[in-house]
Amino acid sequence: MADDTKSPEHTNGAGQPAPQTAPEAAAQETPEPAAEIDARDLEIAQLKEEAAALKDRLLRTAADMDNLRKRAEREKAEATLYAATNFARDLLSVADNMSRALAAVSPEAREKADEATKNLLAGVEMTERELLNVFQRYNIRKVDTVGAKFDPNFHQALFEMPTKDHPPGTVVQEMQSGFAIGDRCLRPAMVGVAKAEG
Structure with missing residues (x-):
């Protein structure tokens, strides 16, 4: 004959199922651990994504600031x-006038000049040299001309000269x-340019 009686731990004295104890009831009411882990993983993923976006924004801002500083x-x-x-540019006319003054006196006239005129010419030459040195100190330089290839950025051609002595396009x-x-270019050089004889 089969034993119909339930074990004493699952029944009360009247044969009714025993009421659940507090720990058992709490175990049934708590959410499943898998759902809690999924929510935590989702929150971690969102925080990582937000941190990556903030890091990217920070790096871009740092790069922008570096570019701005440069x-x-x-x-x-x-x-x-x-x-x-x-x-x-205004001082260039002073340099031009000094060059013209020195060019106006031929080497023969210089030789025949009296001591005062020779001293005057020497003073003009020294002043011109000093002016060119000051230009150089401020990164102002004369443009290369004779023998250089014509460069429209630094040369202004006034005429073309047919010649066999220089390649076409040479100043x-x-x-x-x-x-x-x-x-x-502060001021272009006024030049004559070689062209092929035709």
């Missing part, structure tokens, strides 16, 4: 270099000196 330094250097452009004569400041 651009400001470059603009400051250019402003310093080119600040004297207008002033230097063969300078009418007025040109000057550059840094990489920019």
